[in-house]
Amino acid sequence: MLRNGGVESPSPRPRIHQTHPHDTPVFQSTVSQRNLRRFNYTILIFRLTSFCFSLSAAVFMFTINTTAASGSPRWYNFGAFRFIVAANAIVAFYSLFEIVASAWEIYRGFTLFPECSQVWFDFGHDQVFAYLLLSAGSAGTELVRQLREVATCTDNNAFCIQSDIALALGYACFLSLLISSLLSGFRVVCFIIKGSRFLL
16 A cells, blocks of 8 residues: 555555465364364374384293293294394384374474474384284294194294284284374375365
């Protein structure tokens, strides 16, 4: 608006320069904030279950040696069992990191990394580690089947029982991580469509 001989008077409203549609601030209603918090708590629960199952699977495989007799096979003598321990240990550390990231987002209201990086980081790593656990579980299942065909499980039943428990816990962790992957994938879709992880 021009006044006093062509001099521009100050505008009562600040001008907003938008260079990218994602720069637009996101205004949330109370309902959408409640839904987002509930969604984040759901993700946190599955992160916790993934951590518990993966850590338990690794511990059960480690403790096979304590119950085995002196001449019995050890878990580290088998490549598939070493794969199970490594996969579950990696997933346990990853799940612990994601627990911290989820708690940070719940209590601070924003992601640990920049939002774009966080949603893709979560989805990508959930996919990779879910396939890693599934691969380790498949290899371990085949090895246990072969051990039951020979005298290993007959001579030392505790060895096979604990390996079965470790496998079951690993598969349970896979299911938890799979659900987490679906939830993080939903957040990626929200980000692609709306430019934000917010649901509403």
